[in-house]
Amino acid sequence: MMTITVPTAPTVSRPALGRTGTAAALLLPIALINAIGFILPVLNLLRMSFNEALAGGGVRETFTLANWTGLFGDSFYVELIINSITVSLSITIATLIVSYPIALYLHRSTGRWRTFLTVLVISPLLTSAVVRTYGWIALLADQGPIVSAIAALGIAPPRLMFNTTGVIIGLTEILMPYMILSLLAGFGRLDPRVEEAAMSLGAPPAKTFWRVILPLTLPGIALGCLLCFVLAVSSFITPKLLGGGRIFLLATEIYDQAIVTLNWPLAATLSMLVLIIFGAALAAYARVLRAIE
């Protein structure tokens, strides 16, 4: 993901609070919460993926690879993993296509108009994913406005909800703000004068786009795609609600195994798999970035 840099300030010449003891005391609360709410649970989760699940929700402490081999030996799970990845990739591409024009337009606008549009882009982020998914349920329902409009055109009305199509439409919209903001962050190198130069030298708009604008915005595209893919693979609320329990993806399966089936070792193994996919996406991103440079 993005590189993290500690905001720096030069050391106070006379350290305001002096001794290391004070520093340790001030760091203790955050360290404690970090340890019991993050480090310990995550290490325990990794350990849990090597435990044996007993019938009825029990767990036996042992060291077995059975959860891992079982995952790849079961066609249901192999399909679930492949499905999760392909659905997430489709969502990423769809999000890129619908976000790019908005980002480009935002990049070109200035002043209050730009601020206003930026607030419009960010405002959905401040609205709960449950609320936005609920909005999509109303829009995509069988008797809903979109299906009715398609039917009015004389086309056989498609099912847009409780299937993969619905999940892709809903998640695409939900991830758009992240994509737009990532694209904008990467558009810094896009100078309008470069476009003007290409146009004034006789390049048609389409050619200007493919040969000048697109190459310059590739870093932003790579960042936005990484972020959206990672968020899509791990999203839970939208697939669960818009999929109506009929769409099986990694995140929904983790929840079902943890809460309904009570198979914690399997849920832990699936969680680790999500983290491995994250790692792979990050590695792919690093390679793409190097290729662009």
Add this chain to the structure above:
Amino acid sequence: MEDTNTSAPMKLLVAILFLFLLAPVILVVPLSFSGEQILSFPPESWSLRWYAALADNPKMISAFWTSLTLGVIVTAISLAVAIPAAYVIVRMRTLGSTFLYNLFTAPLLLPTIVLGLAILIIFASVGFLGTFTGIVIGHLVITLPYALRVIATTLGNLNLACEEAASTLGGRPLTVFHRVTLPMMAPGIVAATALCFLVSFDEVVITLFLTGPRLTTLPVELFHHVESRADPLVASVSVLLILLTLAVVMIVDRTIGLSKTFVK
């Protein structure tokens, strides 16, 4: 100013895409005034019945108060814990400042579905599931990194000269912090407060793992409601939630300016 170089078809495309982006949020407003028994759009009749139904729904109302209390407590603890931590990490530059900063903001890199499961398994063994304490700790895991990040950034951008002048003039370290550093950090603290509250108030995935039959938050209650039936009740709650978010954002805007907080 509006860009004049953009062609008309491009403007139309951008307008349609904006409509797509905002459609589900805008839609809940008319939906909440539906007079229908079930979720349908556009509604055939209009009424306030779903607001009345909300007022008669003790489960939603108690979930709302739980979320509100939770948000306030989580925000208060986040600030009390993150301000000293940010001060030590940015100003005192103790051994391994960078490492500590990365460690304390690392929970944001994990998907909430994984974090929620991890916390569920640990909390189940100590009896924290379905308790208020358990949910507070669960929320702190993700609000603290935000608070630390915002406050550390503010602190890093502050001019050291004022603090040094106060020290030189004989101010005791605590007095300098209280009278000089803290007031200068105010914009960052307001931003962190709003962010922590909104994150806690909206959190749903981690909370889903930690709530019990007797204790539930508003987003979790909404999730279960949408999962089990489709009626316009959620729309009326959503409108009130959007108004609450707007209120928080307006307060931030009045205090320090929205563009300084969220748009950088």
